[in-house]
Amino acid sequence: PEKLKAEVVKIARNTKKIGEDDPRRVIHSFKVGLALTLVSLLYYFQPVYNSFGISAMWAVMTVVVVFEFSVGATLGKGINRGLATLAAGGLGVGAHHLASISGKIGEPILIGLFVFLLAAAATFIRFFPKVKARYDYGLLIFILTFSLVCVSGFRNDEILELAHQRLSTVLIGATACVIVSIFVCPVWAGQDLHNLVSLNLETLGSILEGFGDEYFRTSESEDGKDDKSFLQAYKNVLNSKTSEETLANFAKWEPRHGHFMYCHPWNQYLKIGTLTRQCAYQIEALNGHLNSKIQVMPKISEHFQEICIKMSLESGKALKDLAFAIKTMAEPCSVDPHIKNSKTASKSLQSLLELDLWEDLNLLEVIPVATVASLLSDIVVCTEKIAESVHE
Amino acid sequence: PEKLKAEVVKIARNTKKIGEDDPRRVIHSFKVGLALTLVSLLYYFQPVYNSFGISAMWAVMTVVVVFEFSVGATLGKGINRGLATLAAGGLGVGAHHLASISGKIGEPILIGLFVFLLAAAATFIRFFPKVKARYDYGLLIFILTFSLVCVSGFRNDEILELAHQRLSTVLIGATACVIVSIFVCPVWAGQDLHNLVSLNLETLGSILEGFGDEYFRTSESEDGKDDKSFLQAYKNVLNSKTSEETLANFAKWEPRHGHFMYCHPWNQYLKIGTLTRQCAYQIEALNGHLNSKIQVMPKISEHFQEICIKMSLESGKALKDLAFAIKTMAEPCSVDPHIKNSKTASKSLQSLLELDLWEDLNLLEVIPVATVASLLSDIVVCTEKIAESVHE
Numbered sequence: 001p002e003k004l005k006a007e008v009v010k011i012a013r014n015t016k017k018i019g020e021d022d023p024r025r026v027i028h029s030f031k032v033g034l035a036l037t038l039v040s041l042l043y044y045f046q047p048v049y050n051s052f053g054i055s056a057m058w059a060v061m062t063v064v065v066v067f068e069f070s071v072g073a074t075l076g077k078g079i080n081r082g083l084a085t086l087a088a089g090g091l092g093v094g095a096h097h098l099a100s101i102s103g104k105i106g107e108p109i110l111i112g113l114f115v116f117l118l119a120a121a122a123t124f125i126r127f128f129p130k131v132k133a134r135y136d137y138g139l140l141i142f143i144l145t146f147s148l149v150c151v152s153g154f155r156n157d158e159i160l161e162l163a164h165q166r167l168s169t170v171l172i173g174a175t176a177c178v179i180v181s182i183f184v185c186p187v188w189a190g191q192d193l194h195n196l197v198s199l200n201l202e203t204l205g206s207i208l209e210g211f212g213d214e215y216f217r218t219s220e221s222e223d224g225k226d227d228k229s230f231l232q233a234y235k236n237v238l239n240s241k242t243s244e245e246t247l248a249n250f251a252k253w254e255p256r257h258g259h260f261m262y263c264h265p266w267n268q269y270l271k272i273g274t275l276t277r278q279c280a281y282q283i284e285a286l287n288g289h290l291n292s293k294i295q296v297m298p299k300i301s302e303h304f305q306e307i308c309i310k311m312s313l314e315s316g317k318a319l320k321d322l323a324f325a326i327k328t329m330a331e332p333c334s335v336d337p338h339i340k341n342s343k344t345a346s347k348s349l350q351s352l353l354e355l356d357l358w359e360d361l362n363l364l365e366v367i368p369v370a371t372v373a374s375l376l377s378d379i380v381v382c383t384e385k386i387a388e389s390v391h392e
Numbered sequence: 393p394e395k396l397k398a399e400v401v402k403i404a405r406n407t408k409k410i411g412e413d414d415p416r417r418v419i420h421s422f423k424v425g426l427a428l429t430l431v432s433l434l435y436y437f438q439p440v441y442n443s444f445g446i447s448a449m450w451a452v453m454t455v456v457v458v459f460e461f462s463v464g465a466t467l468g469k470g471i472n473r474g475l476a477t478l479a480a481g482g483l484g485v486g487a488h489h490l491a492s493i494s495g496k497i498g499e500p501i502l503i504g505l506f507v508f509l510l511a512a513a514a515t516f517i518r519f520f521p522k523v524k525a526r527y528d529y530g531l532l533i534f535i536l537t538f539s540l541v542c543v544s545g546f547r548n549d550e551i552l553e554l555a556h557q558r559l560s561t562v563l564i565g566a567t568a569c570v571i572v573s574i575f576v577c578p579v580w581a582g583q584d585l586h587n588l589v590s591l592n593l594e595t596l597g598s599i600l601e602g603f604g605d606e607y608f609r610t611s612e613s614e615d616g617k618d619d620k621s622f623l624q625a626y627k628n629v630l631n632s633k634t635s636e637e638t639l640a641n642f643a644k645w646e647p648r649h650g651h652f653m654y655c656h657p658w659n660q661y662l663k664i665g666t667l668t669r670q671c672a673y674q675i676e677a678l679n680g681h682l683n684s685k686i687q688v689m690p691k692i693s694e695h696f697q698e699i700c701i702k703m704s705l706e707s708g709k710a711l712k713d714l715a716f717a718i719k720t721m722a723e724p725c726s727v728d729p730h731i732k733n734s735k736t737a738s739k740s741l742q743s744l745l746e747l748d749l750w751e752d753l754n755l756l757e758v759i760p761v762a763t764v765a766s767l768l769s770d771i772v773v774c775t776e777k778i779a780e781s782v783h784e
Contacts, residue, residue: 018520041504120424151432
């Protein structure tokens with residue numbers, strides 16, 4: 001009983017956390033309930049029931065299956081489902097007619113053949129990457145509707161009636177989903193993508209801002225705790241590719257909303273995202289040096305400290321400004337001076353290395369700092385590329 | 393017409409490529425067609441049709457929706473669908489009974505309330521990461537079946553009959569899927585995961601093996617083409633996290649097959665995968681140096697060349713041996729000498745740097761090589777960790 005209680009408390013805490021992390025999840029749950037209850041009302045109205053009969057359940061099914069977290073995903077699924085049902089319904093009626101004029105024996109064979117060929121072809125088409133990204137669900141529904149119309153038509157003579165009923169109920173369900181998802185606290189995938197890209201840039205920016213100080217004052221270990229949450233944050237950036245692509249796919253379905261036009265350049269976000277990840281890989285490499293905690297000789301660090309801190313601080317600030325510019329969709333005018341500064345620092349690093357200060361130094365002690373410095377100057381280059389991308 | 397022809401040729405070529413990349417896709421398409429045609433036969437047999445009636449279409453639906461590329465995914469979806477239908481059917485009948493004893497006015501209100509609450513609760517539970525990974529589909533079907541049974545029960549007095557029919561047809565469809573997917577050219581997610589992890593290690597291994605030579609002989613640019621395909625290969629490793637996790641989730645559903653037991657330690661693969669990616673991040677950093685093509689002074693490179701080539705070659709060989717050991721599931725006995733060699737090389741790098749050979753050298757020219765060397769020694773550490781993981 002004690003164990004059970006602990007388990008229940010743990011689950012409750014978990015539930016609360018998931019709700020608090022993103023309150024839109026709670027709202028989404030109620031939206032699904034709402035849409036489903038709305039459509040269920042169809043059953044209660046006698047006239048509607050009479051005209052649709054048992055087909056009314058397709059409306060319920062459509063709501064359950066189509067309703068997704070973001071508007072884009074819901075719209076995409078709804079449109080896919082509607083169009084696929086229409087196309088497959090038409091084809092199914094045609095195939096059924098063709099089969100029915102071929103006699104008693106030919107009919108089941110022909111229908112079996114049609115179903116087999118169409119299912120195989122559509123399944124194969126689903127492997128095309130571009131199709132998979134946007135029309136996967138539509139092809140699934142296409143196979144489904146075609147088989148149902150074809151096969152059930154074998155028994156049912158009112159096949160046109162069935163196709164028509166199925167189509168109308170699917171449309172009712174899909175419309176209910178889309179309306180609830182757009183008008184009740186909408187969750188826009190485009191907005192999410194926008195926020196994600198800008199947040200990722202900001203995360204990297206603040207890591208870089210803090211990195212210089214952190215690295216050259218490794219003795220003060222009191223900041224250890226902050227560092228851990230930093231670490232986790234940029235690990236998420238490393239693996240953000242899939243979620244960015246999914247969001248961009250959803251966003252392409254969305255109509256104009258907020259500051260976004262219908263043909264907002266979503267692919268540009270993916271490009272910025274790729275560059276951001278490249279920058280994050282460099283930071284991953286830097287991070288290894290932060291953890292190794294080699295005591296840097298004061299004599300060496302005095303040469304490098306200023307330049308390195310400047311490089312990381314300025315490129316961090318540039319990234320943060322870029323993030324802010326993306327967020328507010330303004331021209332990133334305050335970024336250029338930061339990038340200029342970081343490039344100056346990177347150049348002075350070059351000239352510092354060319355000086356002949358190093359004769360009496362142990363190379364083993366210079367190397368770690370120098371590596372960090374060269375990684376930082378790679379980051380400066382990366383930052384510049386991101387800035388160019390954002391300007392576009 | 394010319395343009396159209398070019399388009400058609402392009403699509404045909406694309407189709408051929410997708411089929412050739414993985415011939416299992418073609419087989420999979422035919423398997424779906426086969427399973428669907430098998431289940432459609434249900435409609436042709438009069439006695440079966442009489443006992444199931446219109447419910448027989450659930451079998452067709454189940455096949456279309458449940459049949460996935462790998463056995464694990466199909467089994468997972470099938471089990472999810474079966475159990476969820478059973479649970480939701482039971483609950484739905486109970487809810488309907490409760491509502492029906494509460495009078496004419498109370499009935500629709502109660503049913504609406506039940507549907508709303510259950511749909512909202514189940515939708516929220518789908519956000520739990522662990523649930524989402526394995527039982528997402530089950531919860532979807534749970535909401536679906538519960539609403540259908542509840543709502544349609546409002547009209548239909550033979551509600552038990554309906555629930556029973558739906559359950560049996562779903563079971564028939566799911567069984568057909570599972571049988572076809574297991575016995576006709578099965579695609580095991582576990583095997584795929586196994587191959588993917590070992591392939592990723594091998595890719596990194598061959599990049600490392602080639603890296604040393606490539607870097608120190610940058611003048612011979614004839615290898616440029618090979619390098620590009622290399623590059624693409626390890627980029628895939630960087631973003632392999634999602635596909636590895638998906639495969640591991642599917643693999644957990646699979647029964648014993650081939651060399652794999654039922655409780656094969658799939659999570660160990662994820663651990664190795666994470667370490668592999670860490671190693672790939674280092675290679676990404678190395679790759680930047682390969683592209684920058686700074687001419688290395690012969691005087692400097694003569695010091696570093698041997699050690700660097702040895703480090704990269706030996707760690708590359710170690711990774712390849714580990715990949716082979718994973719593939720054949722043998723103890724990786726030939727790995728240890730390679731790791732030992734690479735560690736020796738890494739140590740001699742340390743002592744090389746400690747020597748005072750460097751007084752008359754320009755530091756700017758040493759730094760790139762030294763950075764590469766230090767990245768390589770990071771990789772050596774990484775390789776060792778991977779080896780430990782594989783031993784487990």
